[in-house]
Amino acid sequence: xxxxxxxxxxxxxxxxxxxxxxxxxxxxxxxxxxxxxxxxxxxxxxxxxxxxxxxxxxxxxxxxxxxxxxxxxxxxxxxxxxxxxxxxxxxxxxxxxxxxxxxxxxxxxxxxxxxxxxxxxxxxxxxxxxxxxxxxxxxxxxxxxxxxxxxxxxxxxxxxxxxxxxxxxxxxxxxxxxxxxxxxxxxxxxxxxxxxxxxxxxxxxxxxxxxxxxxxxxxxxxxxxxxxxxxxxxxxxxxxxxxxxxxxxxxxxxxxxxxxxxxxxxxxxxxxxxxxxxxxxxxxxxxxxxxxxxxxxxxxxxxxxxxxxxxxxxxxxxxxxxxxxxxxxxxxxxxxxxxxxxxxxxxxxxxxxxxxxxxxxxxxxxxxxxxxxxxxxxxxxxxxxxxxxxxxxxxxxxxxxxxxxxxxxxxxxxxxxxxxxxxxxxxxxxxxxxxxxxxxxxxxxxxxxxxxxxxxxxxxxxxxxxxxxxxxxxxxxxxxxxxxxxxxxxxxxxxxxxxxxxxxxxxxxxxxxxxxxxxxxxxxxxxxxxxxxxxxxxxxxxxxxxxxxxxxxxxxxxxxxxxxxxxxxxxxxxxxxxxxxxxxxxxxxxxxxxxxxxxxxxxxxxxxxxxxxxxxxxxxxxxxxxxxxxxxxxxxxxxxxxxxxxx
Ligand code: PRX
Numbered sequence: 040x041x042x043x044x045x046x047x048x049x050x051x052x053x054x055x056x057x058x059x060x061x062x063x064x065x066x067x068x069x070x071x072x073x074x075x076x077x078x079x080x081x082x083x084x085x086x087x088x089x090x091x092x093x094x095x096x097x098x099x100x101x102x103x104x105x106x107x108x109x110x111x112x113x114x115x116x117x118x119x120x121x122x123x124x125x126x127x128x129x130x131x132x133x134x135x136x137x138x139x140x141x142x143x144x145x146x147x148x149x150x151x152x153x154x155x156x157x158x159x160x161x162x163x164x165x166x167x168x169x170x171x172x173x174x175x176x177x178x179x180x181x182x183x184x185x186x187x188x189x190x191x192x193x194x195x196x197x198x199x200x201x202x203x204x205x206x207x208x209x210x211x212x213x214x215x216x217x218x219x220x221x222x223x224x225x226x227x228x229x230x231x232x233x234x235x236x237x238x239x240x241x242x243x244x245x246x247x248x249x250x251x252x253x254x255x256x257x258x259x260x261x262x263x264x265x266x267x268x269x270x271x272x273x274x275x276x277x278x279x280x281x282x283x284x285x286x287x288x289x290x291x292x293x294x295x296x297x298x299x300x301x302x303x304x305x306x307x308x309x310x311x312x313x314x315x316x317x318x319x320x321x322x323x324x325x326x327x328x329x330x331x332x333x334x335x336x337x338x339x340x341x342x343x344x345x346x347x348x349x350x351x352x353x354x355x356x357x358x359x360x361x362x363x364x365x366x367x368x369x370x371x372x373x374x375x376x377x378x379x380x381x382x383x384x385x386x387x388x389x390x391x392x393x394x395x396x397x398x399x400x401x402x403x404x405x406x407x408x409x410x411x412x413x414x415x416x417x418x419x420x421x422x423x424x425x426x427x428x429x430x431x432x433x434x435x436x437x438x439x440x441x442x443x444x445x446x447x448x449x450x451x452x453x454x455x456x457x458x459x460x461x462x463x464x465x466x467x468x469x470x471x472x473x474x475x476x477x478x479x480x481x482x483x484x485x486x487x488x489x490x491x492x493x494x495x496x497x498x499x500x501x502x503x504x505x506x507x508x509x510x511x512x513x514x515x516x517x518x519x520x521x522x523x524x525x526x527x528x529x530x531x532x533x534x535x536x537x538x539x540x541x542x543x544x545x546x547x548x549x550x551x552x553x554x555x556x557x558x559x560x561x562x563x564x565x566x567x568x569x570x571x572x573x574x575x576x577x578x579x580x581x582x583x584x585x586x587x588x589x590x591x592x593x594x595x596x597x598x599x600x601x602x603x604x605x606x607x608x609x610x611x612x613x614x615x616x617x618x619x620x621x622x623x624x625x626x627x628x629x630x631x632x633x634x635x636x637x638x639x640x641x642x643x644x645x646x647x648x649x650x651x652x653x654x655x656x657x658x659x660x661x662x663x664x665x666x667x668x669x670x671x672x673x674x675x676x677x678x679x680x681x682x683x684x685x686x
Contacts, residue, residue, distance in 0.1 A: 054329045054334045054335065054336070054362065055329060055330050055332075055333045055334060055465070055466075056330065057330045057465045057468060057481070058333075058468055059468050060468055060469065060470075062468070063465055063468055063469065063478075063481070066481040067478075067479070067480075067481045067482075069481070070481040070482040071482075071484060071507070074095065074096050074482060074507055074508070074509070075094075075095025075096045076095060077095075077481065077482060078095055078096070078110065078111075078322065078482065078509075078510050079092065079093075079094075079095040079111070081322060081326055082111060082114075082318065082322040082510070085121075085322065085325050085326065085329075085361070085362075086116065086121045086318070086321055086322055086325065086361065087116065087120045087121045087124070087125050088114050088115065088116045088318075089115045089116050089117065089120075089291050090113070090114055090115035090116075090291075091114055092111035092112070092113050092114025092294060092318070093113055093114075094109075094111060094112050094113045094114075095110065095111065096108060096109070096110055096508055097109045097110075097112055098508075099507075099508055100506070100507075100508065100528060100533050100534065100535060101532075101533055103523075103524055103528050104524045104528070107514055107515065107520075108508045108514075109294075109295050109514075110294065110295070110316075110318060110319035110322075110508075110510040111294035111295075111318040111319060111322070111510070112293070112294055112295050113294075114293075114294040114318055115291045115292065115293060115294070116291075116292060116294065116317060116318055116321075117194070117195065117197070117289035117290055117291060117292055117317075118194050118292075118298060118317050118321045118357065118361075119155075119158060119191050119194050119195045119289055120289050121321060121325070121361045122191065122194075122321075122356075122357065122360035122361050123135075123151060123154060123155040123158060123191065123360065124155060124289070125363075126151040126360075126363040127151045127152045127154075127155040129363075130151060130363060131150060131151055131152035132150050132151075132152065133150060133151055133363070133365065134148045134149065134150055134365045135149055135150060135151045135153075135154045135360060135365065135366065136148075136149040136154060136184055136187060136365075136366055136367075136368055137149075137339065137365055137366070137367045137368070137388060138183070138184045138367075138368045138369075138370070139367065139368070139369050139370065139371070139384060139388075140183075140231070140370045140371070141231040141232060141233065141234065141370045141371040141375065142371075143376075143380070143383065143384075143387075145370075146387075147184065149184055151363070154188070154191075154360075156285045157184075157188050157280075158188055158191040158192050158195055158287075159192075159195065159283075159284070159285050159286055159287035160280040160281075160283040160284070160285055160287075161185075161188050161189060161191075161192035161280055161283075162192040162193075162195035162196050162287040163280075163283035163284055163287050164192070164257070164276075164279045164280050164283050165192055165193065165196055165198060165223065166196060166287070167279075167283070168223060168254075168255045168257075168274075168279075169222075169254070169255075170193075170196065170198050170222070170223055171196070171197075171198070172196060172197030172198065172290055172292070172296075173197065173198070173199065173296075173297070174198045174199070174221075174222060174223070175198070175199045175200075175201060175219040175220055175221040175222070175300065176189075176193050176198050176199070176200050176201070176221060176222075176223045176224070176225065177200075177201050177202075177203055177212075177215065177216050177219070177221040177223070177224045177225070177253075178190060178193075178200055178201070178202040178203070178224075178225045178226075179202075179203045179205060179207075179212055179224060179225070179226045179239060179242070179243055180202075180205060180225065180226055180227050180230070180239065180259065180346075181205045181227060181230030181231060181232060181237065181239065181261070181370060182345060182346065182368055182369060182370040183227060183259060183261055183368075183370065184368060185225075185227070185259045185276060186202070186346050186368075187346065187355070187356050187368065189225045189257075190202065190299070190346070190352075190356055191356070191360075193299075194298060194317075195287055195289055195290065196287070196290050197290040197291075197292045197296065199219075199297045199298065199299060199300060200298075200299045200300075201215060201219050201221065201299060201300040201301065201302070201312065202299070202301065202346055202347050202351075202352070203215050203302070203347060204345060204347025204348060204627070205230050205237060205239055205345070205347060206237075206347070206627045206628050206629045207347075207626070207627040208242070208623060208624050208625060208626060208627045208628075209242045209243075209245035209246040209624075210246070210624060210625050210626075211310075211625070211626055211627055212242060212243065212246040213246040213247070213250065214309060214310075215302050215310070215312070216246060216247075216250070216252070216253060217250070217252070218302075218309075218312055218517065218518065219300050219312055219517055219518075220252060221252070221253060222252060222253055222254050222255070223253065223254065223255045223256070223257070224243055224247070224253055224255075224256045224257070225256075225257045225259075225276070226239045226240055226243045226256060226257070226258055226259070227239050227240065227258060227259035227260070227261045227276075228240050228258060228259070228260055228261055228262055228263070228264050228266045229261055229262040229264045229266075230261070231261060231262060231370060231371075232370065232371060232372060232375075233371055233372045233374065233375040234375065236262060236264065238266075240256075240258055240266040240267070241266065241267070243256060244267060244269075253272070254272065255272060255273075255274065256269075256272055256273045256274070257273075257274050257275075257276050257279060258273055258274065258275055258276060259276040259277075260275060260276070260277060292317045293317070293318075294316065294317055294318025294319065295316045295317070295318065295319075295514070296316060296317050297314050297315070297316055297317075298315050298316055298317045298320055298321070299314075299315055299352065300312040300313065300314055300315075300517045301313055301315070301348075301349055301352065301455055303349075303454075303455040303456070303565055304558060304565050304566050304567035304570060305526055305538075305556075305558060305567055306538075306556040306557040306558055306567060306568075306569065307557070307567070307569050308522075308567075308569065309570075310567070310570070311516045311517075311519070311522060311523075311526070312516060312517030312518070313455055313456055313513040313515075313516060313517075314513055314514050314515050314516070314517050315352075315458055315511075315513055315514070316514055318510070319458075319510030319511060319512070320357070320458050320459075320510070320511050321357055321361055322510045322511070323458050323459040323509060323510045323511025323512075324352075324353040324354070324357045324358035324361065324458065324459045324511060325357070325358050325361035325362050326459070327353075327358065327459040327460040327463075327480060327511075328340075328353070328354060328358030328359060328361075328362055328364075328459075329358075329362050330465055330480075331423070331449055331451060331460050331463050331464075331465055331466065331480075332392045332394070332421050332423065332449065332466055333420070333421055333447070333465070333466040333467060334362055334364060334392075335391070336363075337391075338364055338365065338391045338392055338420075339365050339367065339388050339389055339390045339391050339392070339418070340354075340359050340364050340365065340366050340367065340390075340391070340392045340394070341366075341367035341369070341384070341385075341388070341390045341392065341393050341394065342354040342355045342359075342366070342367070342394040342395075342423075343369055343373070343381070343393070343394065343395040343396075343399065344394075344395075344396070344425070344426075346368075348455075349453075349454070349455040349458070350394075350425055350426065353458065353459050353511075354394060355367075355368060358459070367384075367388065367390065369384070373395075373399050373402065373403055374402070377410070378402075378403055378406035378410045379410040379411075379413060379414060381393070381395075381399075381403065382410060382411050382413070382414035382416055382441075383414055385414065385415075385416045385418060385419060386414040386415045386416065386418075389418040390418060390419065391418050391419060391420045391421070392419075392420060392421045392422075392423065393419060393421075393422050393423065393441075394422075394423035394424075394425060394451075395423070395424065395425075396424065396425060396426040396427060396562065396563040397424055397426065397427045397428070397429040397430070397433055397563070397595060398426075398427065398562040398563055398593060398594055398595055400424065400429070400433045400436065400437050400441075401430075401433045401592070401593050402593055404432075404433060404436040404440070405593065408440050411440050411441055416441065416443070417443075419441070419442060419445075419446050420445075420446055420447070420466075421446060421447050421449060421466045421467075422437055422438070422441060422442050422446045422447070422448050422449070423448075423449045423450075423451055424437065424448065424449070424450045424451065425450075425451045425453070425460075425563070426560070426563030427553075427560050427562075427563050427595040427596075428474070428551050428552065428553055428595065429450050429474060430474060431473040431474040434448060434450065434473040434474050435473050438473075447464065447466035447467040447471070448464070448471055449463050449464045449465075449466050449471075450463065450464070450471075450474070450475065450476045450477070451463040451476065452476040452539075452549070452551050454537065454538075455513070455565070456512065456513045456527065456535075456537075457505075457509075457511060457512060457513075458510075458511030458512060458513060459511040460480060461479060461480055461483045461485070461505065461509075462476040462477065462478065462479050462480070462483065462485060462549050462551075463476055463477065463478075463480065464476075464477045464478070465480075472548055474550060475544075475548045475549060475550050476549050476550070476551055477548050477549065478547065478548065478549070479549070480509075482507070482509045482510075483505060483507075483509060484505060484506045484507040485503060485504075485505055485506075485541075485549060486503075486504045486505070486506050486534060487499055487500070487501035487502065487503060487504070487541055487543055488501050488502050488504055488531055488534070489501050489502075490502075492530075492531040492532075492534075495543075497543075497545075498542075498543055498544055498545045499542070499543060500540065500541070500542040500543075500552070501540070501541065502530075502531075502536065502537075502539075502540060502541075502555060503537045503539045503540065503541040503549075503551070504531055504534035504535060504536050504537060505534070505535045505537065506533070506534050506535070508535075512535070538554055538555060538556045538558060539551055539552070539553065539554060539555065540552040540553060540554070540555045553596075557569065557651065559571075559586075559588045559596055559598060560588070560595060560596050561588070561591075561594050561595065561596050561597065561598060561629070561631075562593075562594045562595065562629075563595070564629050566626070566629075566630055568585075568586040568587065568588075568651075570625075570626055570630070571586040571598065571600065571622065571626070571630065571632070572584050572585065572586050573625070574621050574622045574624075574625035574626055574630070575600060575602065575618050575621065575622070575632075577621055577625065578614075578617060578618055578621055579605065580604055580605055580608035580614055580617075581602055581603070581604065581605065581608075581618070582603045582604060582605045582606075583602075583603040583640075583641055584600055584601060584602045584603065585600070585601045585641050585649050585651065585654055586598060586599065586600045586601075586632070587599055587601075587651060587654045587655050587658055588655075588658075589633075589655075589658035589659055589686050590659060591633070597633040597634070597686075598630075598631065598632045598633055598634075599632070599633060599634050599636070599654075599658045599685075599686065600618070600632045600634070600635050600636070601636050601638050601641060601654060601680070602614075602618075602635055602636065602637055602638065603637075603638055603639065603640060603641060604637060609637070610635055610636070610637030614635075615632075615635045618632065618635065619631065619632065634685045634686065636680070636683050636684065636685060637683070638676070638679065638680055638683065639676070639679065640673060640676050641654075641676070642654065642668070642671050642673075642676050642677055642680070643671065643672050643673075644670060644671065644672065645670070645671075645672045647672075650671065653665055653668070653671075653677060654680070657677070657680050657681055657684050658684060658686050659686075660684075660686060662681055665677060
């Protein structure tokens, strides 16, 4: 464990008010004592309101079932005024979005003035298609500027966007379109990633086969590849926006009006559409972005996530734009055309803050240091990590090789549900420790509880809960508030349960140990074991199956499937290939099983419940931790499983 001295502040233009541990402690205590007052002051200072709110927090976790909780409920705003109009007025030529395409030669600087204009034209296009405030619009795109423009255009007119990651299959896309009742889909002819073409429009066509709810599909021309266009339903984006007025008044929205729905996986059932609202979400995304990363006026902020995930929403689009920053949008991968792509971009664009996932860090570290050393990375100041636990080796490589010991590392813990970063160092104030997300943000009250819900005080390990609402928190699950309450607030009444395990050390630092439920985290992609299992079970040759995660050196977690074949079937390479295809078609290409293991049965209790705990121990190589198996219906299964295990 290393404790790193706090670097000195080196330049002006800083927007971060949490510049020392004293300032951090003072703000944290003030937010704990009076959350309403703290966040009201914050939002009035940083966000443009049409009607400034007087109310802060109304309700709390105890009222979540009946009335929920609200932030700034009497305020009115349109988030695009904070993200666009005020910057277009004050710094029109500043680059808002710095886009780099799949090929390094494709670079576009979009100024705040020009982004506002493009958003207005797109918003007018949506209006011309009949989209109204509160309507849902699905965005199924790659990392092209029009994806951000589409999100902001929805926000401009009070429509609710739901971005679906471009790797999801037609079936997964159809489920989401149906669940939120979208009438418009925005996509592109092809996605482009690491020189591969991804047939986005064709997937949309497949998803909409037999569906009658979607009336319009807007198609961005990215590659110019021939695609089928339905003359009644499909419109080329460039043609549709071309003649639209470049001004579109911002629709007034209540603070608690929905801004977007984002689907995410849980332990059971289908993915949930988490709902984020305008006022609270924007306030929190902007606050955390400005403070965690020690944002300065001349920063070039590069978040390498995809906008299909929450990280892209909060730290490519809403947080940086609300703060008037220059935000990078990157279409390709860190390995394309070779493992120096990030460092080459840092040098060419003078990137100052880089935010990526541990899987990318581990992958790049494995390629050797020379790829970093070959480039001038001296512009870097803050290096962020997100999405999965970062192991100390990867953390140290990030600090010592990429950051050359000069940069602050911020390991940021948060979730789709939290809207923004909740536990993280504040750069450069918080002394860091390799592998720790350190301390909660002001306004975040982190508690560890044991299995029975008793709070663990001081150092210890337990289940991570948050005990006080914060503005960026998802308010509900679209169309199913009971599921929201049951998932997050029923395990430990009065607390929001994160689903993560966590250790707290003697200095109060948090070390996230990973999910404690049946959620997988593969390369930072969150997927439910239940989704894997139901896709595998669609195959006729499979009688039963159980899926668990195992530690993986690069991906963080790998996926292991125990398969009980139907009588007469065998689990061989042929079946594995077919199951891989089934997973691809039910979920998407990112849902891959690393090992299929045939088994005659699963370890079950006498009442028929699969003991996943035992399966986890088997694939994690922890045979000694399996414990008493005498309560199993057939204890001999465990020995057979241990013998066949491939990890
Ligand atoms: O298990 C935690 C892990 O990612 C989960 C949330 O996934 P998702 O909603 O997809 O959002 C990812 C991006 C915010 C969490 O429950 N996780 C996220 N950040 C960290 C992390 N685990 C350890 N350390 C982190 N910094």
